[in-house]
Amino acid sequence: MTRAVVVEDLRRVFGDVIAVDGATWGADTGEITCVLGPNGAGKTTTIECLEGLLRPDSGNCRVLGVTPWQAGAAHRARVGVMLQDGGLPQSVNAGRLMAHLARLHTADRAAELIERLDITPFATTPIRRLSGGQRQRVALAAALVGGPLVAFLDEPTAGLDPHARLEVWDLLRDEAEAGVGLVVTTHSFEEAERLAARVVILDRGRVVADGAPEQISGGGRLEDAYFSLTGGPRDR
Numbered sequence: 001m002t003r004a005v006v007v008e009d010l011r012r013v014f015g016d017v018i019a020v021d022g023a024t025w026g027a028d029t030g031e032i033t034c035v036l037g038p039n040g041a042g043k044t045t046t047i048e049c050l051e052g053l054l055r056p057d058s059g060n061c062r063v064l065g066v067t068p069w070q071a072g073a074a075h076r077a078r079v080g081v082m083l084q085d086g087g088l089p090q091s092v093n094a095g096r097l098m099a100h101l102a103r104l105h106t107a108d109r110a111a112e113l114i115e116r117l118d119i120t121p122f123a124t125t126p127i128r129r130l131s132g133g134q135r136q137r138v139a140l141a142a143a144l145v146g147g148p149l150v151a152f153l154d155e156p157t158a159g160l161d162p163h164a165r166l167e168v169w170d171l172l173r174d175e176a177e178a179g180v181g182l183v184v185t186t187h188s189f190e191e192a193e194r195l196a197a198r199v200v201i202l203d204r205g206r207v208v209a210d211g212a213p214e215q216i217s218g219g220g221r222l223e224d225a226y227f228s229l230t231g232g233p234r235d236r
């Protein structure tokens, strides 16, 4: 079976900084893979290679069997992307944006996602006027509106209030159950423990753990395993 996402011996440097240093891991459809790691561990750089926004210096990436930076429009329509800073146009409102994005895809989930993510109360407000959490919800809806087979979500619950976070977790579980492969970067152990079938921990550009959360934590807390694998807060 072709894996939804394959990262093979990936390496990407920026000048003197080695952002990703020979990382190998993968993710499957129908489940959530959470990618954790300290600031600067190489999570966003890896995800940007998988989205086709960056080319690695060496190694390989495949998404749905395709090399992302060589992929055409048909591939891009099957892949949802939520960037860390939202990457949203600022002067349109969420309702217009969702209607516009829906027209670019054959699937149209705009109305369903607006309802599900409780966007209606601010759907006519220009995006630049929205709160950080409201903008996050719009960015997530925009990533899922075309009904992707794989979605890359960079810290989708960062800055969300507890209610919105639970709504997003429910939505992501339902997406996975419907067969979507979700790759979610996060700094939340709770999020990884609650959502992930698989957890990948990066540290200094390398994979230091890859497996089911309970496998990595050995039946204890994921947080403890994370600190022991990444050196712990006092050692950094």
Ligand SMILES: Nc1ncnc2c1ncn2[C@@H]1O[C@H](COP(=O)(O)OP(=O)(O)OP(=O)(O)O)[C@@H](O)[C@H]1O
Binding pocket: 014, 017, 018, 019, 037, 038, 039, 040, 041, 042, 043, 044, 045, 046
């Ligand atoms: N365009 C760039 N130019 C120079 N350095 C970069 C660039 N992009 C990333 N880096 C560096 O590469 C390293 C990895 O960054 P990356 O954003 O991938 O980390 P991250 O794991 O996503 O971190 P965070 O948890 O803070 O989002 C960092 O040291 C960062 O400063």
